[in-house]
Ligand SMILES: [Zn+2]
């Protein structure tokens with residue numbers, strides 16, 4: 713990921729390890745991901761739609777675990793580096809430029825545990 717768009721973190725209880733740990737949040741045009749800094753549980757989101765939209769257009773409904781965050785990021789639409797709304801749910805990941813309303817909508821794709829220790833024999 714050489715392109716830098718969203719890079720932030722959110723401290724919360726990890727759904728996988730149950731620890732209160734920083735969840736590393738990264739997004740570029742091609743992909744978004746959330747990684748637990750403690751256990752390495754990773755959720756990958758793939759882009760679905762990019763457009764200029766009204767706030768809340770894709771806010772997920774009825775999700776048990778929605779994070780509503782704000783982070784500074786460079787907008788590729790208006791070119792401003794400024795606050796973006798970040799809404800991350802169990803199967804949605806959206807970013808929205810507060811300046812022009814440009815929205816990236818990602819859909820949950822897969823999850824895996826990155827730090828999976830392999831037992832060595834002997
Ligand atoms: Zn974890």
Ligand SMILES: [Zn+2]
Pocket residue numbers: 787788789790791792809810811812813814
């Ligand atoms: Zn913008």
